[in-house]
Amino acid sequence: MANKRTKSKANSNGNRPRNGVRAITAHGAADAIVRRAGSPKRTGEGVRPSAANTDLRTYSIPDYRLEHPNFTVHQSVEKDKAGAEHVHYEVEGDLDAPVPPIRDSKYLSKQQAIEIYRYMLLNRKMETALENLYKQGKVVGGVYFGLGQEACSCASAYALDKDDWFAPMIRNQGSLLVRGFRASDTMMQYMAKAGSPTKGRDGTSHFGDIEKRNMVSPISMLGDLIPVMSGVALGARLQGRNIAVMTWIGDGGQSTGVTYEGINFAAVQNLGLVLVIESNEWAYSTPSEMQYRCKDLAERAIGYGIPGVIIDGTDACQVYDAAYEAVERAHRGEGPTMIEAKMMRMKGHAIHDAAAYVPKALFDFWKKRDPIARFENYLVREKKWLTGQENGELISEVERVIEEEREIAVNSPMPTPESAEGGVSCEDGCHVIKPKYGMPKVKKGTSRYKETEAAVHLK
Amino acid sequence: MQLTYLEAIRQGIWEEMEHDPTVFCLGEDIGIYGGAFKVTDGFIDRFGPERVIDTPIAESAIVGAAFGASLTGMRPVAEFQFMDFIPCAMNQISNMVAKTHYLWGAPAPLVLRGPSGGYVHGGPFHSQNPEMWFVHNPGLKVICPATPYDAKGLIKAAIRDNNPCLFFEHKYLYRRIKGEVPAEDYVVPIGKARIAREGRDLSVITYAAMVHSALEAADMLAKESIDVEVLDLRTVSPLDREAIAQTVKKTNRVIILHEHSRTGGLAGEIAAIINEEVFDDLDGPIVRITGLDSAIPFSPPQEEHYLPKVSDIVREARRLKAY
Ligand SMILES: Cc1ncc(C[n+]2csc(CCOP(=O)(O)OP(=O)(O)O)c2C)c(N)n1
Numbered sequence: 035m036a037n038k039r040t041k042s043k044a045n046s047n048g049n050r051p052r053n054g055v056r057a058i059t060a061h062g063a064a065d066a067i068v069r070r071a072g073s074p075k076r077t078g079e080g081v082r083p084s085a086a087n088t089d090l091r092t093y094s095i096p097d098y099r100l101e102h103p104n105f106t107v108h109q110s111v112e113k114d115k116a117g118a119e120h121v122h123y124e125v126e127g128d129l130d131a132p133v134p135p136i137r138d139s140k141y142l143s144k145q146q147a148i149e150i151y152r153y154m155l156l157n158r159k160m161e162t163a164l165e166n167l168y169k170q171g172k173v174v175g176g177v178y179f180g181l182g183q184e185a186c187s188c189a190s191a192y193a194l195d196k197d198d199w200f201a202p203m204i205r206n207q208g209s210l211l212v213r214g215f216r217a218s219d220t221m222m223q224y225m226a227k228a229g230s231p232t233k234g235r236d237g238t239s240h241f242g243d244i245e246k247r248n249m250v251s252p253i254s255m256l257g258d259l260i261p262v263m264s265g266v267a268l269g270a271r272l273q274g275r276n277i278a279v280m281t282w283i284g285d286g287g288q289s290t291g292v293t294y295e296g297i298n299f300a301a302v303q304n305l306g307l308v309l310v311i312e313s314n315e316w317a318y319s320t321p322s323e324m325q326y327r328c329k330d331l332a333e334r335a336i337g338y339g340i341p342g343v344i345i346d347g348t349d350a351c352q353v354y355d356a357a358y359e360a361v362e363r364a365h366r367g368e369g370p371t372m373i374e375a376k377m378m379r380m381k382g383h384a385i386h387d388a389a390a391y392v393p394k395a396l397f398d399f400w401k402k403r404d405p406i407a408r409f410e411n412y413l414v415r416e417k418k419w420l421t422g423q424e425n426g427e428l429i430s431e432v433e434r435v436i437e438e439e440r441e442i443a444v445n446s447p448m449p450t451p452e453s454a455e456g457g458v459s460c461e462d463g464c465h466v467i468k469p470k471y472g473m474p475k476v477k478k479g480t481s482r483y484k485e486t487e488a489a490v491h492l493k
Numbered sequence: 494m495q496l497t498y499l500e501a502i503r504q505g506i507w508e509e510m511e512h513d514p515t516v517f518c519l520g521e522d523i524g525i526y527g528g529a530f531k532v533t534d535g536f537i538d539r540f541g542p543e544r545v546i547d548t549p550i551a552e553s554a555i556v557g558a559a560f561g562a563s564l565t566g567m568r569p570v571a572e573f574q575f576m577d578f579i580p581c582a583m584n585q586i587s588n589m590v591a592k593t594h595y596l597w598g599a600p601a602p603l604v605l606r607g608p609s610g611g612y613v614h615g616g617p618f619h620s621q622n623p624e625m626w627f628v629h630n631p632g633l634k635v636i637c638p639a640t641p642y643d644a645k646g647l648i649k650a651a652i653r654d655n656n657p658c659l660f661f662e663h664k665y666l667y668r669r670i671k672g673e674v675p676a677e678d679y680v681v682p683i684g685k686a687r688i689a690r691e692g693r694d695l696s697v698i699t700y701a702a703m704v705h706s707a708l709e710a711a712d713m714l715a716k717e718s719i720d721v722e723v724l725d726l727r728t729v730s731p732l733d734r735e736a737i738a739q740t741v742k743k744t745n746r747v748i749i750l751h752e753h754s755r756t757g758g759l760a761g762e763i764a765a766i767i768n769e770e771v772f773d774d775l776d777g778p779i780v781r782i783t784g785l786d787s788a789i790p791f792s793p794p795q796e797e798h799y800l801p802k803v804s805d806i807v808r809e810a811r812r813l814k815a816y
């Protein structure tokens with residue numbers, strides 16, 4: 035049976051509709067959703083919480099966006115001429131709003147902004163090259179794209195320091211470039227080549243590097259990186275360092291239980307997790323309306339007792355600023371931050387998926403908010419940090435790099451069949467384990483070993 | 494020095510924490526309370542709350558965090574309050590931790606330890622022996638000690654190992670078994686079985702609490718002039734194929750004994766190894782004595798019926814000897 039939603043704007047529980055309705059009051063001012071709860075003191079001035087009441091809980095989720103897209107996606111049933119019912123998705127809301135400006139960054143220099151722009155270009159052109167390699171039959175399996183999400187992947191990773199760690203999800207192939215991997219690394223993964231970082235053993239962005247680039251390899255199961263990254267921060271802290279550990283999770287992937295466990299662990303242990311929620315409207319073919327009930331996922335930060343912030347994921351400056359602030363908090367030892375980046379997955383789930391289930395109006399709306407076109411316009415026309423000619427040269431340089439990388443990847447041989455064997459365990463000195471940030475300082479012995487009392491549980 | 498099985502494990506972890514600053518413990522109620530069975534009793538006072546971390550009730554987070562920390566060069570020892578809860582972290586163990594070295598070449602030197610096993614009327618959720626799920630999972634080492642000496646030597650070896658190790662402590666043995674444990678530092682190598690009792694007529698291949706049942710049965714059978722060899726595997730992954738082949742070559746008759754349920758159990762795997770390595774040396778069928786193919790029930794008469802008994806071993810040994 036079709037799950038036809040009522041068309042009224044207010045949800046049955048009285049919540050505001052999702053995806054933002056609050057008009058911004060002034061250009062550049064952060065909008066805040068303020069939640070108040072807390073019991074008034076019994077002997078206090080009655081039932082209304084007051085500012086003087088120390089029990090009062092005030093939570094706010096800053097919102098850096100300069101627009102608050104206002105629409106919902108729901109299932110709807112249509113009858114065809116023969117009377118047969120068809121269920122499809124419908125979008126409802128204001129899809130004609132003008133494109134907002136890029137929000138000036140509080141932290142980015144001209145040079146840094148241009149560098150992020152270059153990574154975004156590399157990201158997109160690498161994925162275009164992958165699409166072509168796929169069409170030429172050179173890719174094993176599918177190809178995943180971060181189209182429309184390049185600002186979210188690149189500007190966030192750009193905020194990390196050298197000693198920080200990251201773990202990309204499938205749409206964050208740009209973050210790999212920012213952190214120093216080559217486009218050919220990712221290309222060879224997709225082509226299952228011997229020269230790929232996993233030597234053919236896994237594909238896509240599933241690889242890691244604990245030595246130089248501090249990357250944990252993702253696994254396919256969504257959410258499982260979150261406790262792992264928390265553990266990386268825990269390990270570093272035991273070695274005397276507060277580092278930031280960044281990972282991303284989708285609006286769909288955040289529904290997993292391990293997401294809760296991982297964020298809560300970081301919160302309780304006050305670990306420098308920087309979790310970017312890629313709120314991109316879809317999880318494979320399921321709209322975010324069918325993943326969660328709260329208005330904005332960043333609100334969940336309130337429940338974890340950690341800061342949350344909402345940003346426009348197509349605005350590189352907003353992404354960078356939120357990530358930078360979260361990374362700084364992590365470095366100060368102040369614990370995790372949740373960043374919700376609102377944007378849209380501009381292709382199907384992977385190359386096989388034509389995304390026919392997505393209402394076209396949604397693509398049209400977000401196409402106007404293409405992160406690269408917007409940033410280009412900002413750098414070239416608004417800020418005039420790049421001349422038209424410099425921009426053209428930058429684009430040609432990026433295309434040249436991608437072509438070279440493509441050549442390297444294509445020319446790498448396939449692995450031998452026998453290379454499937456071995457390496458299951460770390461044996462015979464293949465690795466020396468040592469603390470990455472220095473030997474932990476440990477407490478000197480103050481109590482001696484003595485035998486324990488009899489146990490109580492299940493004799 | 495005579496130590497209980499539990500005390501031997503506790504001492505092993507304590508000593509590793511004393512000599513290696515990268516070792517730390519995490520788990521539920523392991524700090525001030527000292528763990529549900531008191532394996533980490535007193536640790537928080539000696540090593541501090543930084544290295545003895547009470548976690549939320551979140552098994553995936555515990556394993557995930559242990560794994561993450563291991564990637565930075567730490568050697569975490571994570572406790573499961575009961576090994577019955579290990580499926581809550583199955584994805585972390587199976588898909589994250591176990592595949593790491595094979596896929597992207599990162600070592601994960603962590604230990605996941607906790608109480609397992611029946612004979613204590615713990616019921617279906619506090620008596621299980623879930624080791625086989627991990628034996629069938631390349632990339633993990635699975636350790637199941639039977640004696641205080643081995644428990645201490647193997648927990649130390651597990652902590653020093655560069656690979657993820659699952660350490661199944663048998664809760665029936667915790668305070669029932671005492672044994673001699675040397676005062677000086679030693680380890681027991683992972684993957685090596687030991688002959689718990691020499692014998693000529695038939696072999697019982699087993700591990701953990703069942704070693705003690707096999708020894709008890711062997712004493713009874715000795716009175717009937719049936720000379721039983723008991724092979725204690727100590728580690729169930731990797732299996733000591735060599736020791737399995739040797740004992741079959743010597744006695745030509747074999748019983749495989751384990752607590753967990755029969756279908757898909759370790760006995761089947763060992764029977765296959767015997768088939769591959771020493772088929773010609775067999776003078777009789779390979780006999781399995783195992784738990785039933787059901788959940789492990791709560792009520793004492795039912796639990797007793799479910800689990801292998803000394804009398805089962807005696808009966809099957811007589812039958813096999815006469816074969
Ligand atoms: C635990 C788990 N269940 C199912 C899948 C299969 N799967 C892969 S991606 C995906 C959709 C993910 O959507 P979302 O998290 O919103 O990320 P997006 O693709 O939008 O970036 C699904 C269902 C998976 N990888 N992991």
Ligand SMILES: [Mg+2]
Nearest residue numbers: 284285316317
């Ligand atoms: Mg999504």
